[in-house]
Structures are given as structure tokens and as C-alpha cells.
Amino acid sequence: MASTDTIPSAPASITPQAQRVIWLLLGAAFVAILNETTMGVAIDHLIDDLSITASAAQWLTTAFMLTMAVVIPITGFLLRRLTTRVIFVTAMSLFSLGTLVAFLAPGFEVLLVARVIQASGTAIMMPLLMTTLMTVVPAHERGRMMGRVSIVMALAPALGPTLAGVILDTLGWRWIFGVVLPIAIVALVVGALWIRNVGEQSHARIDALSVVLSAFGFGGLVYGLSQIGGEGGAASSPSATLWISLIVGVVALTLLVLRQLRLQRDDRALLDLRVFSYRNFTISLLQFTILSFAFFGAITVLPLYLQRAVGADALTTGLLLLPGSLLMGLTGPLIGAIYDKWGTRVLLIPGALIVIAVLWGLTFVDANTSIWVLLPIITVMFVGLALSFPPLFTASLGSLPPHLYAYGSAILSTVQQVAGAAGVAVLVTLMATSTANASANGASPNEAWASGTHTAFVFAAVVSILTIVGALMVRKPADTIEMPGVGH
Numbered sequence: 001m002a003s004t005d006t007i008p009s010a011p012a013s014i015t016p017q018a019q020r021v022i023w024l025l026l027g028a029a030f031v032a033i034l035n036e037t038t039m040g041v042a043i044d045h046l047i048d049d050l051s052i053t054a055s056a057a058q059w060l061t062t063a064f065m066l067t068m069a070v071v072i073p074i075t076g077f078l079l080r081r082l083t084t085r086v087i088f089v090t091a092m093s094l095f096s097l098g099t100l101v102a103f104l105a106p107g108f109e110v111l112l113v114a115r116v117i118q119a120s121g122t123a124i125m126m127p128l129l130m131t132t133l134m135t136v137v138p139a140h141e142r143g144r145m146m147g148r149v150s151i152v153m154a155l156a157p158a159l160g161p162t163l164a165g166v167i168l169d170t171l172g173w174r175w176i177f178g179v180v181l182p183i184a185i186v187a188l189v190v191g192a193l194w195i196r197n198v199g200e201q202s203h204a205r206i207d208a209l210s211v212v213l214s215a216f217g218f219g220g221l222v223y224g225l226s227q228i229g230g231e232g233g234a235a236s237s238p239s240a241t242l243w244i245s246l247i248v249g250v251v252a253l254t255l256l257v258l259r260q261l262r263l264q265r266d267d268r269a270l271l272d273l274r275v276f277s278y279r280n281f282t283i284s285l286l287q288f289t290i291l292s293f294a295f296f297g298a299i300t301v302l303p304l305y306l307q308r309a310v311g312a313d314a315l316t317t318g319l320l321l322l323p324g325s326l327l328m329g330l331t332g333p334l335i336g337a338i339y340d341k342w343g344t345r346v347l348l349i350p351g352a353l354i355v356i357a358v359l360w361g362l363t364f365v366d367a368n369t370s371i372w373v374l375l376p377i378i379t380v381m382f383v384g385l386a387l388s389f390p391p392l393f394t395a396s397l398g399s400l401p402p403h404l405y406a407y408g409s410a411i412l413s414t415v416q417q418v419a420g421a422a423g424v425a426v427l428v429t430l431m432a433t434s435t436a437n438a439s440a441n442g443a444s445p446n447e448a449w450a451s452g453t454h455t456a457f458v459f460a461a462v463v464s465i466l467t468i469v470g471a472l473m474v475r476k477p478a479d480t481i482e483m484p485g486v487g488h
Contacts, residue, residue, distance in 0.1 A: 018136035021195055022145065025129040028187045030152045032095055032122040035180050036064065037160030042173045049173060050108045060115050062226055067119035069222040069417050070215045075127040076410030077206060077270045085195045087128055092188040095121030099184055103177040130409035134397045140340055146394045147336025150386065155329040162322065207263055210270035213256040218414060220249030225421040272407040275400055280475055281408060284396035287470030288412065289419045291388055294359065294460045297423030301431055301456045302378065309367045309449035320375055324382030331386050339391050343476035351387030352467040354380060359461035363454055367446035398477040431456040
């Protein structure tokens, strides 16, 4: 018999109780993502205040990313095994503890440990939010609710660097964590009191070997990708560590897949791969992979270009990215409503065309391009992404039956980490190599960086052409999901 604390799955309309759960999870996710995006701005201050090297300081970001890559794949199993309340309290407790330790950290080593603890909680939040949303929101309202999620995903990264800049200039780096801490604690307490369980729990035992293989597989792959291009984006020869990490990652992932195929026969898989038997999910995931690769790569190359080729300062660079991020978030509910009424093509096709056009447009920038020309181009790119990401999230997870939502959301979040890391690695490497070649041929520093930017965006633009295929093939799922091979 179901617990009285459990919200029934797939209701005809979203209940007030379910809406309250969604808003609590959105608030918690906003705080977690906001914290994640503030650290990049603080690196320079931490180098001076903690008397550490730039390479050591970068580990505060790398360790966070590695922890995310290791924990996220496990969340699919945890969301099936544990109740929503337990998962939420665990995630926010880890995040709050990590934030407190970071605020009080006496030095670099403790701060690094704090970042790992924070990442462990952050990694759980987005899969939990997505799985809960799919469980409690009826199919005809999911687009609108996913639009609200896009507000969180866009506004937090947009506000994070600006907020960090203000705090760093007035209070110091510790208060990046000090400001977030009370908000996180309030979210934890309120959530512990109000969160209700959704869906049904499995009693399968976790497979320790799968956890180890997942950690080495995704962790090795993301770490190896993060090492491509050398420190600081400078061109360099691939190190032995890079190749060892990638090889370990690929081998471990291969073994992980083989083990999951065997375990899922008894519903004991850590990461159930039966999600790929649903064609619409697989196509949506491929589309999401390409967009994540191009977007995260481009959003990393752009600041390098703006600061090193155009000569813009950090504040100007942040302000150039801010309007697009804000527009992406604010248009989320409208895009979600369009999805609910008209489906995917009316959004994905224009979205793909806009992203492709913008990336090709960015191949023509040079050291003399005005920031006033770049501002509308960058803003329009975010519009294209706003038309793409929310429909893909909704269509991909909506293609699955409820018992696979947790695994689907974990796979989506994992792909975002890996594809993003790959996009950054490839585009920064191409940029750095081309910049070095242009400099060796006598180009000025500004012209050399502009040349590197051109090479990186040409590659991103070519890859983005594939999104047209996915935009034509992804469908809005029916309200009722048929099992593969059953029905129509």
C-alpha cells in the first residue's frame, strides 16, 4: 500500500501539493547552480589570498566537475531506491555542509574538500528535479513546467558571475559561500518539512562494481577531456596523463555497459540502458549532445576571444553574455506553452537554424569587430538555445515510461557533463593551436587570437549542421507511452 506521504504518479492535473514540491526543488536547484557559476570569477582572488598557483586553483573547478561526473550516473538508481524526501534532504545537506566548510576553510586543501562535498549535493539536484517533474506533472502541462526549469538553468549562470564580482569587490571570496549558506539552510529546512514522496521505490541492492566502473568511466573521460589543450588554453602536446585517463574512461565505460545489460534483466542496473530502446529518447539525446557540445564550447571560446582578441575586460565580457542568458530564461514559460500546444518542430527547427546561423556568423569575427556587433549576435544565439533545450528535455523524458524517468534524467545530465567537457576541450584546443600557428607566422597577438577563434567556430558551425536532422526527427511524445514492441 502506498504511503500517505506519496503523491500519486501521472495525475490528470498538477495538484497544489505537487506544485509546492516543484517550486521547492526549483529553488534548491537555483541555489546550487548559482553557486557553481560563481567560482570561475573568484579564481584570481583565490590565487592571491591562498598563495596558490593557477594550476592548483583550477582544481577547485576540475574537482567539482569530476565529482559531478561520478555522482550523476548513480542518481538514476538512487532516485528509484530512495524516497524523494530522503534524496532531497541528502542532497541539500551535502550542499549546505560543503558551503559551510568552504566559508570556514583555513586554506586551499580544506576548500578543495568543501567543493567536492558541494558537488556531491549539486549532482543530485537536477536529476531529482527532472524526475519529480515528469512524475507529478501531466503530459499536457510538461512544456510549461519545463519552461520554468529553463528559467533556473539560464538565470542562475547569468547572475552568478555578476553576483560574485560584487561580493569579491566588497566582502571577499569567503562571502560567496557566506551569502549562499543561509539560503541553502532555509531550503533544506523547508524542504524537509514540506517535500512529499513521488513515484514508487525499488528494493534492488546497489551493485558496487557498477559504481566503481561508473566512477572510473565517466570520471576518467571527463578528466581526460579537461586536460586537452594544455593549461590555460595554451597549445601543448598531449600528456601521458591525458591518454591514460581517456583510455581508462573508455575501457571502464565499455565494461559498465556490458554489466548493465546483464543486470537490467533482473531490474538491478545502476544505469538502466533500456531507455535507448525508445527511439524518440535516443534521437532527442543525440540532438542534446550536439547542442551541448557546440554551446559549452562556444561559451568558453567567446570570453577568450573577447578579452584577448578584442581587448574587452572581464566586466564587459560578462555584460555581453548577460542579455542573452536573461532572455533565454524569461522566454522559457512561453516556449513551454508553445510546446504543449504545437509540439517540437515549431521550436526545434527555428532553434537549430538560429544556432547554425549564429555559429557561422561568428566565423567572420576578427580583432576589429565591435562589441556592439557582437552583442546582438550573442543574444540571438541564446534565443536559438532557448528554442531547443526545454523541448528536448521534455520530449526525451516524456518518451519514457515512468519507471525509467530517473534513469533518463541521470543519462541526460551525464551527457551534458561529458558533451560539454568535450566541446570545451576540442574548441579550446583548436583555438589554441591555430592561435599559436598564426603567432608563429608573424600575426599580432590580437590577430592571432582572432584567427584561433575563427578556426574554433568553423568546427562548431560544421558540427551544428547535424541539429537540422534531429529537429526534423524529434517528436512530441503521446500522453501514454507504449512499451517497445507493444501496440503501435
